[in-house]
Amino acid sequence: MVIMDDYGKFETAWCPGCGNFGILKAIKQALVDLDRSPDEVLIASGIGQSSKLPHYLRCNTFNGLHGRSLPPATGAKVANHELTVLAVTGDGDCYGEGGNHFLHTVRRNPDITMIVHDNQIYGLTKGQASPTSEIGMKTKVQTHGVFNMPLNPLSLAISLDCSFVSRGYAGNIPHLTKLIEKAIQHKGLSLVDVLQPCVSFNKLNTFKWYSERVYDIEEPGYELNDRVKAFEKSLEWGDRIPLGIFYVNEKPSFEEHIEVLESGPLYKNIPKTELVNKLIDGFI
Amino acid sequence: MVIMDDYGKFETAWCPGCGNFGILKAIKQALVDLDRSPDEVLIASGIGQSSKLPHYLRCNTFNGLHGRSLPPATGAKVANHELTVLAVTGDGDCYGEGGNHFLHTVRRNPDITMIVHDNQIYGLTKGQASPTSEIGMKTKVQTHGVFNMPLNPLSLAISLDCSFVSRGYAGNIPHLTKLIEKAIQHKGLSLVDVLQPCVSFNKLNTFKWYSERVYDIEEPGYELNDRVKAFEKSLEWGDRIPLGIFYVNEKPSFEEHIEVLESGPLYKNIPKTELVNKLIDGFI
Amino acid sequence: MNIDLNLKIGGAAGQGLQTTGMALAKTFKKNGFHVFATQYYLSRVRGGHNTFQIRISDSSIFAMTESVDLLLALDGESIEQHLSELNDGVIVVDLDVIEVKENSDSIFHIPMLKIAKDVCGDKIYSNSVSMGAVIGLLCLERSDLESVLKAAFKKKGEEIIQKNIDAVRAGYNYVKDNYPGGCKFAVKDPDKKENMMLVSGNEAAGLGALAAGVQFLAAYPMTPSTGVMNYVAANADTFNVVVEQAEDEIAALNMILGASFAGARSMTTTSGGGFSLMTEALGLASITETPAVIFLCQRPGPATGLPTMTEQGDLQFALYAAQGEFPRCILAPGTPEECFYLMAEAFNIADKYQIPVFVMSDQYLADSLFTCPRFDASKVTIERHLLSNSQLSASKEEYKRYKLTPNGISPRALPGQAGVLVIADSDEHDEFGHINETPDNRIKMNDKRMKKLEVLREEMPAPKVYGNPDASLTLVGWGSTYGPLAEVVDILNDKGKSVNLVHFTHIHPLPVEHTRKILTKSKKTVCVENNSSGQFSRLLKVDADIQITEHVLRYDGKPFSPEFIIAALKEKEVI
């Protein structure tokens, strides 16, 4: 049985009080609850404060380039679909620099759990607006305040028919842990967009601000597979911000579509080089 | 008064019978109807069969890189917002290679008319699946048929709160012309996704196939500014395919947010270099 | 070389040039000829003026030549553009269909459309009529062409096959009955029919990748590289390969890095524009020491440039792409055989040194068809250089992915293998893979990575010398120029000159010692490159201190012909 200690303890480079700590805790707890041992787990990440996370727990890690957590995660999952693959990323990383991969990875639907530390700001580069920053937020670059329409990750994911769309909050670790567990258990791409206060740069969306607004979506009659309803729900943002699972569409994952993978992990196949001669015959 | 001849006649590199001809005609007609003279118009495009379009009418042209029609269009609009700027692109160009620019240009909402030749295939590179290709379509690369969820450009645009979302059909030139006119008149980013048969590579979505399915969305009671309804409508695809304007949200355009532009086109400003000395004083 | 005949088919895209050309090329190969075929096309699907050129010979050939013996004109443009290339040859044209402005004695009208309609009831058989006519003009037997067409139309059924054969016969007979020159163009097919392949550079590269056991290919379509993706995709099921079309080239390279990290032999295919988007991930491959094979098929830039033409313009770009300094390897094949074997070698180098490896081809090599001896698949070995489970279990210390070793190569394990954890990081990192920003660590890790380059350099073989090693004039080339250059050597030596060729396939890290040994002997060196600035010659200078005497450069989008090179050598008065 896997225990928390298996995932180790590390010094972090995060600011004290940052929402990232809650996310780290929830991820570790979820993996322990699901009894996944560190060597079965691969976390791919990009670059940002959030993307340093895999260095703070014991696991296989691919800490790649800014904006590029999803493509290596997909590649690794195809190569070895026995791995539990998580992609840990930030709002800038995933919806800004990496926006195109988000679109197409959702379409592909590999069995990957995407955890987006959504602090509505670029943390590591010291506080520029991110695609999810609120209208009016002033920064050194957005000197008149943000005026571009914030990107709504959940609406966007639903519009792409993402197979699992959810929102968590770094300030509610038990809830977030459960969410991540369900996301990992879901077969296909699962999005967990996590509201994450950045205590150093985001003075708008603080723990207090979020805590006053968030509520659990779970209400009687809320149907997880109604795409239009889910879209409508995803638009709610302001005085009340819903948390939880917004939309689920069970469908075959990317790997399940690929026949070659039926016999086992790709990387384990023994090359059929003897067949090359047959191909060569065709050119004679 | 501007007449069709002002826009010239050119030999094209398109296949006879291609849907692109209808789009070209509609664009020219719309510009003439709106009395825009060629020198007032800038068409930015990417790379693809569709993106060759600006070479086939007289106008200012920025035929850039594959996937990159929107950023130069945005830059040009900022530099000279007196230009009527169109971005002409393909489904691969705009939703594949250029997907990230699509997301963020919609958020920015510059006053640009985006015309996407959506032939559900990569034409110029001879027939690979595009992001909008139908499930099951077989190609030399997608040998088992497409299984990734096709991207629905309209749903996606609505999820991003695009200020003008519409669909046209290359087989209905008068309708398409009107649509493009309205799109050009709309202040802000307008998407015109055009169903465009590719007679050489797309054997699924032919003129016949589209013609049997398309219908005009204009129905009593259809409200252009209901985002959820528009989203629901945008999901309709199959036996019946709606054409027309799905969603309009009048809001300030990107240029309107920028105070510097209030006094006239950016490129015409005389540099205030005399103020540099004041800045230098600050370092003393 | 007793036989050397050049056939050119000209017409618009969509007129079936490729089908006709391929069928004829296969037929000639079946006849026992050596064949070289090359295509010239525009960036469009229909229309425009394209050509398919076939050269046949009784000895091995790897280049096109410029004079044409037999021109099959499917449009008026063909005659307008290529009449001057005609060297006492014949133009086959259907004057009922095509209006010809030029007045030439060489024109031989064949009413192909009419024959097709009369004999087969449909004009679509005109192409087969024209094939029969060509075979007739060359005074060859029809049988080989017929069996090629039988194979080609197998799926279409007996009736279609028969009609095609009828069309061939009719075209053949028309020539026999009407061509005034008789057997002027007769070529006797060689007695000894070698067991040769007819294969394009792209197919050969694809075959090489399959032979090397590629498991994952992610790419975004881009001319002229797409052929390799297509070829691998067509055989993916048989060979257990996953082929994924990425959303863009950034995703393509990043995806294969993930796959490679997790253990799959992985590659991508692209051309310069796509590679531009991969540069950042190239550095990622190198700092994370993740094996990757990049098939980089060049076309003329900058930017979109000439998308369907050829150039060797991306060498310096590949050499220096991406921020920072790190090891990479560049191989450049010159023939289909080299495509096949170097492709396989690329995977072994990538796995051994844990670096990105380029195989650099170009549109000319990619799309040309060559006859060549059968590839020997048994020569291809698959060397993964991975730690075994037992090695891992036996080790007592925690696994260090970036362990410092004398040769810079750290033994590689896969994530989760035998319970170990594998950590890769794009930041500078310590031996485990965790971020480490200290100066000492930086120097160690940089030196470790660069050390691999020096170790690999020792392993890089010498360039191939074609011709007399002590010749007084040395032509220097790399990659796809091999064919025309080798032919130039033959032609000039036949004329009593003393010329050889030093042909480079292992470009970077340059085998400096071998290179200097060979090239410092040469009195006069001429570097021949398909670009405008002599990129390889610059590399020779800066890496090996070799000063090239003269340059022959071509940068109009077209490949070299022996004639072009010889004319340039004469102009520069080196011969």
Add this chain to the structure above:
Amino acid sequence: MNIDLNLKIGGAAGQGLQTTGMALAKTFKKNGFHVFATQYYLSRVRGGHNTFQIRISDSSIFAMTESVDLLLALDGESIEQHLSELNDGVIVVDLDVIEVKENSDSIFHIPMLKIAKDVCGDKIYSNSVSMGAVIGLLCLERSDLESVLKAAFKKKGEEIIQKNIDAVRAGYNYVKDNYPGGCKFAVKDPDKKENMMLVSGNEAAGLGALAAGVQFLAAYPMTPSTGVMNYVAANADTFNVVVEQAEDEIAALNMILGASFAGARSMTTTSGGGFSLMTEALGLASITETPAVIFLCQRPGPATGLPTMTEQGDLQFALYAAQGEFPRCILAPGTPEECFYLMAEAFNIADKYQIPVFVMSDQYLADSLFTCPRFDASKVTIERHLLSNSQLSASKEEYKRYKLTPNGISPRALPGQAGVLVIADSDEHDEFGHINETPDNRIKMNDKRMKKLEVLREEMPAPKVYGNPDASLTLVGWGSTYGPLAEVVDILNDKGKSVNLVHFTHIHPLPVEHTRKILTKSKKTVCVENNSSGQFSRLLKVDADIQITEHVLRYDGKPFSPEFIIAALKEKEVI
């Protein structure tokens, strides 16, 4: 140089190092000293070990030195790491707060926290206490520091200002009363107070862009380039500039190309990783002949590398980035003044030659603070090289954007200007800008573009020679190494050696004639570069046939100090 004192502040990110350091640097400048300040920080927002180092002198200085006189330790790490750098100096530390393992006579305890609480009622005033202490140790007047703090806290109101001043006094007095060494570190402030600026490389570059009349800046944040974007953004309203944060670097460069095409002077700022994503658009700028200025601020790669450290590792990348062959220009400043003037020059070159122009800086130059003479804004001219409306109206022929001219430069009009149409295309194109794939046109257009490079080369000025032109040892450097190298020249010449420096700011196209004239005279040349492979020296070899004798390379993420260079020269026995 009579005064040369080094102050180092060490602590964790978030402890206010930058505020303290900046206030002190400004104070010293006010005192009339020459100041050089440099930062060393890690890629994190809080924690880690960072330093802010200030060197003061009575003559001009452009480099840091390694021995420390006064160490203000805000954490234990500072003492652990920097004790050995202490050259008979003092360590100021609050032992109530920090546990110190080391035993050193140099330690001087000041209860800064207690003083802050006692005097001002809040520990946040500790930093001001420490500043007062530093001024006290140097036996300077408090008044300049006080006026700096007044300006800094102007917006916070009188009370806060007063508390800070009280804190300063308390720290100052504590030192006066308790420091046993008395005025050991006394520095007499120069009598002649020059009218100098205290400015960082990034600020200077931003100023240069504003002076050049930049109208549009699009960029994606990336350390260490972000400072320039910030600086321009902060002044955007006053200067009528539009600053847009792009979604990624691909968009950034493509956006400014659109803006530039439509007539706005445009630039982008980035570092190596971001530039990787811009490479394809670099070729687009060149083939469409669209002016663009790229501020490329280097940091150590590959990939993410060492995001907050320094390196000159991207030169070859910038030289050869993107497929195909095309003209570009590279400038590399070595001081804030050069940042200012070269930035402005970059825009003029871009507009005149219609090419992309790089200004290459690095983290060291970007983040360091220098005192230097006031920039002369009147020296900056704005040359747009655009056709006037009357020129356009006077012309009778249809406007050809890519008209062939003897120098390759085609007169430029803007879209819609005077009714003309302007066509830009990433494909090879004819004089109008329409796609043209013919070989003849290709050669003409390629030659036209490359011609501009040769014309520009003639215009590129000679490298600067510092020291005796006929010295027996020549140090060669480019860009940011100017400061430490110039100081090395001074030090060695003072010691009776004969050394000079050849400092390159105009890197590409290399002014070959000037370069050869200057460097072929040198008996012994040592190229000093902040990278591991000697990229500039390779460029000298391949472009100018200059063989450098020796190399001094540093690639641990840190900038050069004079001591480092001198030690390396000794080790290599060149001095």
